[in-house]
Amino acid sequence: MLKRPKVVAFDIIGTVFSMEPMRPALVALGLPPLALDFLYTAGLRDTFALAATNTFAPFQSVLSGCLDEALAMHGLDVSPERKRAVLEMMKTLPPHADAKAAFQVLADAGIRIFALSNGAASTTRGLLAAAGMDGLVEQVLSVEDVKLSKPRAEVYLYAVQAARVAPGEMALIATHPWDLHGAKAAGLMAGYVARGLPYARALRAPDLTGKTLLDVASEVVRI
Template sequence: MSSSVKGLIFDVYGTLFDVHSVETKCDTLFKGKGKEISTLWHQKQIEYSFLRQLMGQYKPFSEITLQSLKYALNQLDISYSKEEITILMETYKELTPYTEVEDALQKLAHKKLIVFSNGSRDMLEPLIENSPIARFLDMTINVDDIKQYKPTPASYTHALNKLNLKREEILFLSSNGWDISGAKSFGFQTSWINRTRSPIEEVDQKLHYIYQDLNGILALV
């Protein structure tokens, strides 16, 4: 890693934590439907955050997550109770970190380590505090304060303003191609953690680094 990089900003959902670890609980409640629910639920989370951003109708990510879950169940023609909704919403506070994350963060601990997420404070804080990675993190940043979702420039500006660093001193890491595209456009150094082996987004962005998981970053240290 370039010696100019002083801080690493990590996205949370899909980058550090497996959003599809909710699939097991979904399948327990709605047998045989876990994968479908998990996939559509996450897809609608992203769509609704983009849609609300474009409409200028911000809602905290916890509300978006709830609305996305209800949409997914309705789309799949699944009847549900209020209790089942509550159970599934609670699983987002207990997501499983990817297997290499704890060890990688420990090895990167000589750098400033920050997480920055579209997730609302009421979702992020319990998730991180109850995980084994909390002790490695210097700061948690979310978009509640400015009500601007990534990948808007205002959201990345908010994160930058929280740190006493220049944008070129920051390496931004995300598993989401749209997030990496936004961060690269903003001026951060970027590393796409391409866990799903997806193609590069066709938005005229030449990425700095691409790895399948966080272990790739260790080669830059």
């Protein structure tokens, strides 16, 4: 039987904040609409390669290389300034419509809230502050503190240590099955924000699934 977690850690990029505003910006560079999906998955590809070999690079620098790759694939020559402007959009991503409500449901239930991102802590703090959600978050944690990226177990256990709880007393809420797989492997509870997509069968199954952030947060409170 599931026990209600004392702490919920949220993945940030994609889960709480949407990358969709970057899609038209990439199209304006001459790339196809699916370039956003390539950029993110290629960024994860390289981040995972680094993590698997015990090395690390900031996610922003990884994405920069992947953007160069995408542009080269389409034979596009874009100025450094225009490329930098697109990547800087990562610092101003909008929250999903139900993000603040999801955080509030947990806070009202006395559940502590952490942010756990593959991005920089400063970027996450800026996003949360702009969305008026920073007051609901106890701590902002970044893989840059560990010098390894998710889904390495060290990242999730770092969050557990920062919260001063046991792994089973923390849940990760994310829209990325690979992230939840990593959390489960490290002993955490996992809540999947499906948004219409199936969960990867080959990965460790989540404990909770909902269509939206608010659905999953509400399920956590109902435990």
